Amino acid sequence: MIYFQVLANGLILGGLYACIAVGFSLVWGVLNVINILHGTFVVLGAYVAWFAYAYFGIHPFVSVVIAGAILYVIGHAIQAGLINRVIAAPVLITLTLTFGLDLMLNNAMLVAFTADYRQVNLANPLPAIIIGPVFLPGDRVAAMVLAFLLTGLLWRTLRDSKIGRAIVAVRMDREAAALMGVPVARINAITFGIGALMAGAAGALLSIVYPISPINAPIFLGKAFIVCVIGGLGSVPGAMVGGIALGVVEAFGAFWFGPEHALTISFGLLLLLLFVRPGGILGKKGYE
Amino acid sequence: MKNWLILLAGTGVLALLPLLGDNYLMRLATMVAMYVILAQSWNFIGGLAGYPSFATAGFFGLGAYTSAVLQGMGVPLFASWGAGGLAAVIFSALVGGAILHLRGHYFAIASLVTVEVLREIVNTTPDITGGGMGLNLPIMRMTVAEHATFFFYSMLAVAFACMACAIVVHKSKLGFALRCIQQNEDAANILGVNAYLYKTIGFGFSAVFAGIAGAIYASWVHYIEPPDVFDVLISVKPLVMVLLGGLGTIFGPVIGAFILLTFEEFVWRTFLTVHAAALGVIIVALVLFLPNGVLSLTREKLGLRRRAAGEKR
Amino acid sequence: MTMTHKVFSAALVASLLAFGASGAAAQDVIRIGAPLPLTGPLSPEGLKQQRGYDLWAETVNAAGGITVGDTTYPVEIVYVDYASNTPRAVQTAERLITEDRVNFLFSPFGSGAAKAASSVSERYGIPTVAATASSAEVYDQGYQYLFGTFTPNDTLTEPLSDIVTSANPDVKRVAILARNDLFPLAIAQEMEKSAQARDLEVVMFERYAIGTMDHSAAVTQMRAAQPDWVFATGYINDLILIRRQLADQGVDPAVITMIAGPAYREFIEAGGALAENVSSAAWWHPAVRYDGEDIFGTTENFNAAWEARYGGEADYAEASAAAAGAILQLAIEKAGTIEPSAVRDALASLDVETFYGHVRFGETGQITSLEPPVFQIQNSRPTVVFPEAIKQADFLFR
Numbered sequence: 001m002i003y004f005q006v007l008a009n010g011l012i013l014g015g016l017y018a019c020i021a022v023g024f025s026l027v028w029g030v031l032n033v034i035n036i037l038h039g040t041f042v043v044l045g046a047y048v049a050w051f052a053y054a055y056f057g058i059h060p061f062v063s064v065v066i067a068g069a070i071l072y073v074i075g076h077a078i079q080a081g082l083i084n085r086v087i088a089a090p091v092l093i094t095l096t097l098t099f100g101l102d103l104m105l106n107n108a109m110l111v112a113f114t115a116d117y118r119q120v121n122l123a124n125p126l127p128a129i130i131i132g133p134v135f136l137p138g139d140r141v142a143a144m145v146l147a148f149l150l151t152g153l154l155w156r157t158l159r160d161s162k163i164g165r166a167i168v169a170v171r172m173d174r175e176a177a178a179l180m181g182v183p184v185a186r187i188n189a190i191t192f193g194i195g196a197l198m199a200g201a202a203g204a205l206l207s208i209v210y211p212i213s214p215i216n217a218p219i220f221l222g223k224a225f226i227v228c229v230i231g232g233l234g235s236v237p238g239a240m241v242g243g244i245a246l247g248v249v250e251a252f253g254a255f256w257f258g259p260e261h262a263l264t265i266s267f268g269l270l271l272l273l274l275f276v277r278p279g280g281i282l283g284k285k286g287y288e
Numbered sequence: 289m290k291n292w293l294i295l296l297a298g299t300g301v302l303a304l305l306p307l308l309g310d311n312y313l314m315r316l317a318t319m320v321a322m323y324v325i326l327a328q329s330w331n332f333i334g335g336l337a338g339y340p341s342f343a344t345a346g347f348f349g350l351g352a353y354t355s356a357v358l359q360g361m362g363v364p365l366f367a368s369w370g371a372g373g374l375a376a377v378i379f380s381a382l383v384g385g386a387i388l389h390l391r392g393h394y395f396a397i398a399s400l401v402t403v404e405v406l407r408e409i410v411n412t413t414p415d416i417t418g419g420g421m422g423l424n425l426p427i428m429r430m431t432v433a434e435h436a437t438f439f440f441y442s443m444l445a446v447a448f449a450c451m452a453c454a455i456v457v458h459k460s461k462l463g464f465a466l467r468c469i470q471q472n473e474d475a476a477n478i479l480g481v482n483a484y485l486y487k488t489i490g491f492g493f494s495a496v497f498a499g500i501a502g503a504i505y506a507s508w509v510h511y512i513e514p515p516d517v518f519d520v521l522i523s524v525k526p527l528v529m530v531l532l533g534g535l536g537t538i539f540g541p542v543i544g545a546f547i548l549l550t551f552e553e554f555v556w557r558t559f560l561t562v563h564a565a566a567l568g569v570i571i572v573a574l575v576l577f578l579p580n581g582v583l584s585l586t587r588e589k590l591g592l593r594r595r596a597a598g599e600k601r
Numbered sequence: 602m603t604m605t606h607k608v609f610s611a612a613l614v615a616s617l618l619a620f621g622a623s624g625a626a627a628q629d630v631i632r633i634g635a636p637l638p639l640t641g642p643l644s645p646e647g648l649k650q651q652r653g654y655d656l657w658a659e660t661v662n663a664a665g666g667i668t669v670g671d672t673t674y675p676v677e678i679v680y681v682d683y684a685s686n687t688p689r690a691v692q693t694a695e696r697l698i699t700e701d702r703v704n705f706l707f708s709p710f711g712s713g714a715a716k717a718a719s720s721v722s723e724r725y726g727i728p729t730v731a732a733t734a735s736s737a738e739v740y741d742q743g744y745q746y747l748f749g750t751f752t753p754n755d756t757l758t759e760p761l762s763d764i765v766t767s768a769n770p771d772v773k774r775v776a777i778l779a780r781n782d783l784f785p786l787a788i789a790q791e792m793e794k795s796a797q798a799r800d801l802e803v804v805m806f807e808r809y810a811i812g813t814m815d816h817s818a819a820v821t822q823m824r825a826a827q828p829d830w831v832f833a834t835g836y837i838n839d840l841i842l843i844r845r846q847l848a849d850q851g852v853d854p855a856v857i858t859m860i861a862g863p864a865y866r867e868f869i870e871a872g873g874a875l876a877e878n879v880s881s882a883a884w885w886h887p888a889v890r891y892d893g894e895d896i897f898g899t900t901e902n903f904n905a906a907w908e909a910r911y912g913g914e915a916d917y918a919e920a921s922a923a924a925a926g927a928i929l930q931l932a933i934e935k936a937g938t939i940e941p942s943a944v945r946d947a948l949a950s951l952d953v954e955t956f957y958g959h960v961r962f963g964e965t966g967q968i969t970s971l972e973p974p975v976f977q978i979q980n981s982r983p984t985v986v987f988p989e990a991i992k993q994a995d996f997l998f999r
Contacts, residue, residue, distance in 0.1 A: 002825055005850075009817035034393075085576055091393070092340060092531065097575045099524075103568030107640065111562060115644040117838050119845075121873035128851065137849035210814070211841045211871055215642045219812050229397050254818030259809040260781050262818065264408035267401050274390060274398045312699040315692060411781055411810065420781035420808070421738060422713060432724045509691055510720040510742075513713050513783070515811060516687045560682055561639045 004134045006255045007248065012136070014247020015144030019205060020220050021227035022151050022239040023198030029234010030171040030191045032091055033083060036098040039221030040106045041071055041196050045203025046212045047113060053120050053207075060120055060207045061146060067200035075196025080189040087188060102217075109214040117211040143205040148240070150201055154194070155236040167191050171234055226270055291455045291538055298542075299448050306437045314436040318508070320549050321443040323529060325501045327541030328450045330526035332493040335536035336463060338470030339487065340392075342400035343383070344498050345522035347376040349403070351499030352506035352517040353410055356423050359507070369442075369503040376499025377492050384491040388484065391473075400523065407518035422513035425506055439508045446504065450497040454538050457493065466490050467536070532574075631667060631674045631939060633929070634681070634697030635707040636718065641685025645837065645867065646710045646918065650732060653922025654678050654707065656910055657930075660896055667930050670937045676926075679703055687714045694718040698725045704939050705729070707925055708747070712736040712784040719747045728932075728945045732925040733918055735884070736787040740965035746941075748948050749967045750884070750921045750928065750957070754788040757860065757882040758795040760975050764987045765830065765856055765880075766799050768996050772855055776805040776828035778819055778843065780835035788860055789834045804828055813839070816846045823852055830856040837862040837871075844875050855998045856880060864916045869981050878997055880977040880986070883917035885924075885957055888985045888993055889974060893955035895927035903956040916983075924957035931955070 024038045045067035052058040052066060078101065086093055126138025158164035169177040170187050178184045210216065223246070231242020246266055253265035305317050326344055333341045351372030358368040387398040410417045417423060428435065457463045465486040468476040477483050506512050526541075529548050534540030555566040635654055638647035658676050661667060666675040679701050683690040690709040697703045698721065706722050708715035708731035715734035722729040723744045731739065735751035765772055775796045779789030786808065796803050804826040807819055820843075823831065831854045833843045840862040847857070862868045863881040872879070890900050897903040903923070907915045915923070928951065933939060936947035952961045963969040975987035979994055986996040 002821065005821050005824075006818060009815075009821060013815050013817065082572070082576065092527065093575060096528065096531065097572060100568040100571030100575065104565045104572070107562055107565035107568065110640055110644065114648070115640075115642075116867045117645070117841060117871050119841060119871040119873070121871075128849065130851075135850045137846075140849065209845075211838050213838065215644065216838070219814055222812075223814065225397070229394075233393075250815065251818050255822060258807050259778075259813065259816065259819045260412055260807070261408070262813070263810050264405060264412065267404045267408065270401050271387075271398060271405070274394060274401075275386065310699070312696050315695055319692075408810065412808075420786050420811075421783050422716070424742060427720070427742065435724060509688065509717060511717045513687060513717075516717075519686070519688075521686075556682075560680065563682065564640055564684065 001133065004132075006251050008134050008136055010248035010251030011244060012140050012144050012247070013251060014244035015147050016140075016202075016206065016209065016243075017223055017227050017247050018151060018240045018243025019147035019198070019202040021224040021231070021243055022154065022236055023195035023202070024221075024224035025228045025231065025234055025239040026154075026167075026198070026236070027192055027195035028228060030167055031079075031083075031087065031094075031188055033087070033094045033098065033192075034091060035192075035195065036095065036102045036221065037078070037105060038195070038199055038224055039217035039219070040102055040109065040214070041075070041199035042203040042206065042220045043212065043214055043217045044074075044105075044109065045071055045200030046207040046210075047109070047203075048200065049204035049207040050118050050120055050212055053122075059122075060204050061142070063207075064146065064150070064201045064204040067204040068197040071200030071203075072193040072197040075199075076189045076193035078196075079192035080185070083192065084185050084188055087185075106214050106217055113214065115213050115215050117213045119211050120207045122208060139208050143209060147202065147205055150198070151236060151240055154198065158236060163187070163190060167194075226266065229270060230273060294539065295448070295451050295455065299444065299451075302444060303441070306433075306440065309433065311432060311436045314440045316549065316553065318436075318440045318443045320545055321440070321447040322501050322505065323525065323545035323549055324447045324542050325443070325450050325497050326522065326526040327529040327533070327545050328447075328454050329494045329496075329498040329501075331454065331530050331536065331541050332457065332466075333487075333490045334494075334527065335530055335540075336457075336466035336470060337487055337490045339388070339491075340396040340399075340527070341491070341494060342396055342520075342523040342527075343380070343402055343491075344494070344526050345518050345520060346399075346403040346406045347380065347495040347498035348502035348505070348522050349410070349514070349517035350379055350406060351376050351502030352512050353417055353423070353502075354499070355503035356425050356506045356512055357416060359426055360423070365507065369500055369507075372503030372506075373496045373500035376495040376502075380491045380495035381488060384488045388487045388491060400520070403518055403520065403523060407514050410514045410518070417514075420514065422511055425510045425512070427510055428507075439504065442504050443501070446497060446500050451538070451542070453493065453497075458538055462486060462489060470536070528571075629674070630677045631669075631705070631933070632677050632679055632701065632703040633705045633707060633926075634679050634694070634701060634703035636681050636683050636690050636693035636697065636709045638685040638690075638710050638714075639680070639682035643685040643710050643836075645865075646733070647682070647685075649916070649918045650707075650710060650922040651680065652911060653732070653915070653919040653924075654926055656906060657896070657923045657926030659910070660906060661926070661930060664896065667933055669933055669939055674939070676930075678707075683709060683714075687717050690714045691717050691721055694721040695725075698722065698727055703727070704941070705929055705944070707732060707922075708734060708749075712739045712787070713782070715739055715747075715749075716742075716783075719744055722746055726941050726945070728929070728941055728948055730925040730929050730948075732921045734784075735967075736784050737965070737967065738783065738787060740967045744966065746945055747966045748928075748962050750925050750960075752884060752968055752971045752973060754784075754791040755795065756971065757788065757884075757973050758792040760973065760987055761858060761880070761882050762792075762795040762799055762801075764975055764996055765858075766801070769855060769998050772829040772998075773802055774804045774826070774828045775801050775830045775832060776823045776826055776854075777803060777807070778805075778816070778823070778831070778833045779808050780813075780839055781808040781810055782835075785834035785836070785860075789832070792832050792834075801830070809835075809839075814842075816843050817850070820846045820850050820852055823847075824850055828854050830854055830858065832858045832860075834860050835862070837865060837868050841868065841871050844872055844879065848875055853999060858882075863978055864976070864983055865918075866913065866916070869978060869983075872978075876978045876981070878977060878979070878999065880975065880996070881983075882973050882975045884971055884973045885917040885920045886974045886976055886983065886985055886991075887914040887920075888991050889958065890991060891954055891956055891958055893927075893957070894953050895924075895931055895955040895957075897923070897927060897956040900956045920957055924955060924960075927955055927957070928960055931960075 048067040049060040049063035052063040129136040227242040231238030254262035354375040355368035355372035529544030533544030555563045666673040706729040712734045715731040716739040731749040932947040936943040959970040961970040976983045
């Protein structure tokens with residue numbers, strides 16, 4: 001059955017979308033910052049993995065940790081040094097700020113790495129898993145599984161750790177959290193750092209799937225944006241559901257109506273969802 | 289009255305520009321006029337009513353394609369421009385009816401998505417629009433100077449009409465209603481303001497001039513492609529211009545348009561491959577270190593809007 | 602309030618005027634404007650063109666300059682980045698002509714931008730050479746001042762179809778996947794015609810949107826259609842991804858052809874083992890052999906100059922950029938003046954041999970005299986398989 005193959009395509013794609021989006025969703029939900037830098041963070045993570053593989057032979061799956069750590073530091077510094085200064089300003093102002101920062105960082109990457117596309121070509125790629133008529137590319141599946149593990153780990157951290165609960169508290173009510181003694185500025189920086197960490201990790205995973213170049217950043221940002229809206233802002237399970245929903249819809253849309261219509265269909269679905277359920281599939285009611 | 293004088297004087301001075309005989313300066317001035325139109329258009333819905341619309345590129349592109357397709361069918365130039373504006377208004381009414389009940393982020397996203405949908409529709413109907421191959425417009429047989437002057441005056445005339453319309457609206461019941469909606473939409477509804485109607489009208493104003501500007505733009509460049517006229521930057525720039533100049537004011541968008549174009553032109557000339565970063569530095573510096581320049585006029589209003597929109601913070 | 606507004610606007614008008622007053626240098630060099638996408642999505646292409654133009658300009662200036670009548674002018678290329686944004690490319694063209702006072706123009710990259718910018722140079726009557734625009738649609742507006750160094754798209758798909766069908770009559774089913782963009786779509790449509798003319802069955806013809814991140818659905822469809830020949834068009838990013846996803850789902854047809862990307866070393870580096878046996882066609886290849894009258898002379902000389910300047914071999918885009926300069930130079934020398942309309946006439950009547958191939962422009966201004974070679978990646982090198990005269994290896998089927 002060819003539909004199983006299409007479904008498998010959609011699920012694998014969706015897993016990667018979820019991983020790209022989860023950090024973006026966290027930052028948007030908790031800080032109310034639409035982080036235009038997110039796509040560039042993903043690409044930066046992919047470059048970390050590429051350099052690690054090209055010069056030290058480190059497998060990109062291992063580089064997930066390295067890329068995550070580097071991006072965390074960058075994200076934390078940007079939030080603590082710059083965005084926190086205007087965090088109380090309306091969302092359009094912080095959006096403009098991250099837009100300006102993105103112009104700088106992306107341009108710097110373009111100058112440093114050039115726009116030439118690079119790709120991690122693994123010396124020993126995982127073999128494809130063939131189940132009946134369904135082809136599952138080994139490395140993609142592995143990347144997707146790792147993406148889910150990471151996202152699950154983030155979800156547990158938010159639920160169970162002290163810092164995680166502080167983040168959730170800030171998300172729910174910033175003023176009340178401050179009154180309860182939560183160091184809001186520090187939590188902001190940590191949250192933004194975690195958002196960047198997830199972007200970097202996603203980038204490292206994507207490095208074996210997609211060609212790497214600074215000019216791909218807007219594509220990743222766009223996907224993160226859509227996934228967030230479909231799933232609901234600031235929620236980790238929401239990003240996962242949104243990512244998978246988008247992946248599956250795109251796969252079937254492209255299969256039935258032709259690849260040129262895949263985008264139109266997913267946008268149409270998004271509009272429809274906004275009418276019916278503006279908070280996203282898993283969004284809470286009244287959360288506008 | 290003072291507003292009218294400023295507008296007339298400003299337009300009058302600009303109208304003398306062709307006397308200098310510098311075609312490139314005229315191109316820049318035409319672009320300033322186009323930016324003014326786009327910024328002022330956004331201001332109707334974004335500045336007055338507090339609805340952060342990203343639909344500007346949709347209106348612009350729809351106007352461009354409507355007039356281009358009609359001209360290909362032999363419709364005269366000015367009629368096709370009018371039709372471009374009309375198409376944008378009709379579209380805004382249809383879409384506005386559907387998405388204006390959303391607020392805050394969600395309205396922003398929905399309006400952004402309408403642009404993407406329009407672009408993909410144009411992309412996938414090659415028989416009418418040329419699709420990804422783009423669309424040619426009839427070439428005008430006139431000299432370089434005539435060409436530059438004609439499009440400069442056309443754009444300037446629309447900018448003037450748009451500004452005049454803004455002055456009227458700001459003073460009118462519509463302007464008052466839109467400001468009420470921005471400050472507290474629920475209260476406005478309770479007080480008997482038909483918020484939905486006024487929002488839709490405001491959205492229509494933000495469409496008509498952007499549509500005409502798109503139509504003129506298409507004739508100006510002779511050849512349009514979907515990624516060019518449905519460019520997301522066409523939606524983002526008006527917002528930046530209005531924020532730079534002053535949200536919800538009459539001349540703020542004009543000032544913002546001048547500032548943005550001047551910055552763009554300056555960094556673009558000065559830095560060959562790092563002009564994007566240079567523009568980024570300027571934007572970041574403005575937001576961080578000159579908050580009075582950017583925020584003083586806007587913080588209060590945006591703050592009120594956010595509370596009105598009931599966003600959770 | 603209003604007073605500050607007025608002062609502010611006045612200052613801005615003044616600053617705009619100041620921009621207007623700059624430029625206008627004395628005429629002791631030949632200035633050529635080159636709007637290029639040095640940043641943004643097309644920047645790899647922009648940098649290639651820049652390398653080609655630079656090599657030409659440096660070679661000319663090292664030889665003393667271009668001889669026009671009894672004076673010799675050095676050349677200067679004025680680069681402006683248009684950030685891969687077509688409206689900005691149009692604006693750039695006007696700025697170069699009116700402010701920087703360039704004598705001639707090189708088109709921006711690709712069919713779409715070249716077409717959009719050509720309306721400006723046409724109005725000002727500035728001879729313009731497009732180094733990277735092949736689609737016939739670019740030249741269909743009746744413009745007098747636009748000249749292109751790429752032959753129409755069917756000159757690529759015809760020899761490709763010839764060699765594939767003659768070498769392997771078992772290839773019968775063709776699947777075409779095209780990026781929905783001026784050049785990739787135009788060449789895919791030519792491929793469809795070439796295939797139909799040879800009684801090949803086109804079992805699939807799909808377009809994908811610009812910025813597509815995943816081709817798995819198209820590849821699944823392709824697998825179901827069981828093609829012998831997969832023909833994919835797009836730019837290097839798209840093609841690397843498509844090649845990888847074909848392998849992911851085990852689609853392994855006898856022939857995989859991709860345009861335009863495989864000629865670039867970046868494609869071979871990024872594609873790795875998957876790049877092997879991918880075939881393509883381009884307007885030029887370092888293996889062609891011509892004995893030109895231009896500044897570079899023979900193709901071997903050009904290759905040596907390139908090697909000395911940049912290392913490695915030039916690809917067709919880089920060579921075409923250098924050729925655009927060399928061709929313009931021939932026209933200027935032939936005209937004996939830098940007066941635009943005279944140079945335009947000289948370009949239109951040009952009929953000479955160059956390192957790049959024979960140069961003669963057709964009615965529309967597009968070159969008609971090239972014979973684009975077909976090549977295939979073999980052992981990580983683009984290897985010419987057609988035409989016979991310069992063939993380096995046989996076409997390999999899977």
